[in-house]
Amino acid sequence: MAAVIKSKEGKMEINMQSCNTFAEMKDQLNAQLKSVGDFWLGGTVSIDTGYQVLSNKQLEEIQSILSRHGLNLQSNNSIVSKELTDSDNEISPFEQLPFYEDTMLICKSLRSGQRIVAEGNVVILGDVNPGAEIIAGGNIIIMGSLRGMVHAGAYGDDTALVSAYRLNPTQLRIGSHITRSPDGELIMIECPELARIRGGKVCIEKLKI
Amino acid sequence: MKSRVLVVTSGKGGVGKTTTTANLGTALAMMGKKVVLLDTDIGLRNLDVVMGLENRIVFDIVDVVNAKCKLKQALIRDKRFDGLCLLPAAQTKDKSAVTPHQMKNLTNELRSDYDYILVDCPAGIEQGFRNAIAGADNAIVVATPEVSSVRDADRIVGLLEAAGLNKSRLIINRLRSKMVKRGDMMNIEDIIDILSIDLLGVVPEDEVIVISTNRGEPAVMDNTSRAGAAYRRIARRITGEDVPMFTLDDTNNFLDRFKKLLKLAK
Incomplete structure (x- = not known):
């Protein structure tokens, strides 16, 4: 139409x-x-x-x-x-997702040393292990554990988001922001989570669908 | 029986690849299998030392691929067991002395005479690693319960998958059950969760390994060694036997068993 x-x-x-x-x-x-x-x-x-x-x-x-x-x-x-x-x-935060044309679907886990670079969104059906990297122009959705490094909105989009079934990244970057897990005791949160920028800071919140 | 080429690899050094190769090879030979151990760590050979065969080396793997000798001449027969042989690495060359193609031909040549060809892979992911995996059917990944070792093992599994070796199996080496119980060491579940490959076995930390390595007698020959017993069980699993896994409650202490009976202990 x-x-x-x-x-x-x-x-x-x-x-x-x-x-x-x-x-x-x-x-x-x-x-x-x-x-x-x-x-x-x-x-x-x-x-x-x-x-x-x-x-x-x-x-x-x-x-x-x-x-x-x-x-x-x-x-x-x-x-x-x-x-x-x-x-x-x-x-739902997913309704506010910035719109990207391409989405790359990866149906395996990413292991240490493996790297994905995509113009648009990236969806992983598996885990992202420590030492693996994802660089995406758009959003990153991981249907598994995120333990590696991800960069969403890598070409300057601060509205991009990262979501994972278990969000424990070594480092998380959105647009021009870089964060890492807090030092000290590892807190395990047993639910899917979502990271996005709110008020100039990377916020991690429970994923409500 | 169809012969199998198994590469023992880890990425990180010092986690026990050579010890594992020596012990599994010896255990398989004790079960009556025909086994050849292939040391691909050219320039830093150790497998001959661990097997106690260092002083019998005449020719090595580089001589074989360069056709300076026949394969049968370079193979060292271990007199303690029938059907156990070692093809040593060269000490005076480096990894580039052999190509992956030559390794593939070599392992294929060995297939006709042996049931199991165990390849001891060097540490790292460079040419030595590529040589070692070239002719392999399956890989055995050795990792210790340390973050650095698991990280490297993960990298290795990724590289093995890229090379078409998809059914790698994991040996967790040097596990200290007391430290795991205290929460000071990664537990088996954590490691498998990250690596997501099948567990082939768990080898406990054991001082006997140090003694046996220095003596050149693999620990599987020692009936009192816990690590040796674990390696014997792993060898049986390799042959396809269904052997129950090692658990953390491996104490045979009378008091512990009594406590367990009363459900006082965890």
Whole structure:
């Protein structure tokens, strides 16, 4: 389905809820803007991306497409951000995941000395042992024990998150932040956990789904 | 019987690869199997010393691959057991004296005459390691209950998997049950949890090993040695026998058994 352009109080609003991937979103946007021509030249645009939350990098890309047609991006509305402002209800962190096109699925454990580098998200069906490394542009989900080093949002995305069935990393990096387990007695927490940046600090919280 | 090539490896040095190779080889030979021990630690050979065969070396593995002698000439027969042989490493060369391809040919040549070919792998992950695993069917990974050893073993298992050796089995060496009970040493479950490979056996810490190594008589020949008994059990497991695992409650002390009976002890 195509993206829908409509006018709202003299502003252009583009609804892209129907787009499933970011690439599709960009294609649709290009096609639609070409069809409108320069009618809106110099105007501002708000885009509605539904359940997809765009990363800063992706917003920049959208902005550059718009500016090629002489338009400015005013705001990016998504259902998630609407819900966030509408109510204080706790929503699943996974609904706020920054959106990445590619996801690499690895169906084995990573052992010491093994290293995964991915542009987008990484999902591991297994453990990540000490000495193993994962570098991902997006989010990292580990369906097992995380004992090694992971870097989510490695290309500067501070909204990326790391989640593991057992989160005991030697070191955990998100965007430009680096943390490690506290010194002293090892605390074992017997539940899945999630790490993300809140208020400029890496926060570890219980995973609620 | 189809012959098997087993490489004994660990990554880290000093965890007991050579001791394990010597003891398992001797134990298998005691069970009537035809065994050849292959030392691939060129430049730092030890297996001949541990086996007490150092003074009988004429030719070595490098001479064999360079066709300076026949394979049969280089093999040292251990007179204590029928069917136990050692192919020693060279001491004056280094690891690059042999290639993985040559090792593969060598192990294949040995297959026709022996039931078990045990390859003693050098420490490290460089050419010596690649040589040692080249002709192997399966690997035995030796680790001690220390974080550094387990870390290296994990690396080794990863490299073995990358080389197509997927069914590695683990020997936990030098376990001190008292320290484990106190919580001062990694326990068996922790190690298996990280390495996620099958456990082949657990060898307790034993002073007899030091004595037997110095004497050149593997500990399995000593009936009083606990480590020797553990190696004999592991050898039986290698042949496919179902032998129960060593447990932490390995004391045969009368008082302990009495306490256990009354459920006073854990």
